[in-house]
Amino acid sequence: NAGVTQTPKFQVLKTGQSMTLQCAQDMNHNSMYWYRQDPGMGLRLIYYSASEGTTDKGEVPNGYNVSRLNKREFSLRLESAAPSQTSVYFCASSEAISGGVTEAFFGQGTRLTVV
Amino acid sequence: GENVEQHPSTLSVQEGDSAVIKCTYSDSASNYFPWYKQELGKRPQLIIDIRSNVGEKKDQRIAVTLNKTAKHFSLHITETQPEDSAVYFCAASIGGGFKTIFGAGTRLFVKA
Numbered sequence: 001n002a003g004v005t006q007t008p009k010f011q012v013l014k015t016g017q018s019m020t021l022q023c024a025q026d027m028n029h030n031s032m033y034w035y036r037q038d039p040g041m042g043l044r045l046i047y048y049s050a051s052e053g054t055t056d057k058g059e060v061p062n063g064y065n066v067s068r069l070n071k072r073e074f075s076l077r078l079e080s081a082a083p084s085q086t087s088v089y090f091c092a093s094s095e096a097i098s099g100g101v102t103e104a105f106f107g108q109g110t111r112l113t114v115v
Numbered sequence: 116g117e118n119v120e121q122h123p124s125t126l127s128v129q130e131g132d133s134a135v136i137k138c139t140y141s142d143s144a145s146n147y148f149p150w151y152k153q154e155l156g157k158r159p160q161l162i163i164d165i166r167s168n169v170g171e172k173k174d175q176r177i178a179v180t181l182n183k184t185a186k187h188f189s190l191h192i193t194e195t196q197p198e199d200s201a202v203y204f205c206a207a208s209i210g211g212g213f214k215t216i217f218g219a220g221t222r223l224f225v226k227a
Contacts, residue, residue, distance in 0.1 A: 031213055033215070035217075040124070040219060040220075041219055042121070042204055042217040042218055042219040042220045043159065043204065043206075043217040044217070045214065045215065045216060045217075048213055048214060050213040056213075056214070058214065059117075059216065090158065090159070094215075096213070100146050100147045100166075100208055100213075101147060101208055101213055101215070103149060103161040103164060104149070104151075104159075104161070104215065106158040106159050106160070107158065108158055109158055
């Protein structure tokens with residue numbers, strides 16, 4: 001099992017360009033997440049999908065859109081990249097159980113630089 | 116709003132000593148509290164977790180305690196080793212469990 005796979009691993013964008021970060025999991029998890037990680041600020045939730053067909057805003061959704069394409073895939077789109085979106089992006093998935101969720105499994109991360 | 120605060124931001128201990136990291140959360144409906152370890156350049160990985168119906172959980176050198184009344188939980192690492200050096204994140208699942216909010220992280224240095 002590959003777990004959670006993100007592409008690309010590195011990306012440099014110019015201000016105003018758009019791009020989509022891809023994420024796929026092979027653990028049959030219901031829930032998927034996108035986080036960004038900035039120095040000294042931990043992991044901040046951008047969007048999450050509790051189950052296939054649903055998406056919800058997290059702590060910092062502005063400037064991003066998501067698509068839960070199917071149970072395996074959850075993509076993150078930057079429509080018009082800004083320097084403030086320079087960060088490391090992590091996709092994660094977890095199983096939904098009665099009353100909550102279980103451990104989150106993270107992808108290897110995407111290091112995005114916007115110049 | 117929803118918030119998880121984590122202290123200290125940096126912790127330096129001598130090998131063999133204990134390390135304690137503390138977190139507080141704001142949403143009383145939170146019911147799942149995981150702790151993740153992130154080594155430099157790697158992805159976060161779960162080291163231990165606790166649910167709201169349990170007050171304490173232990174796994175070898177690692178333990179977590181939860182005080183629901185005070186809305187705080189702590190990670191305890193005993194007999195620290197150099198390989199414990201990493202960034203540790205606490206988290207709390209809120210909003211029915213799907214929305215997991217992380218603390219800002221604690222950078223732990225274990226000196227040999």
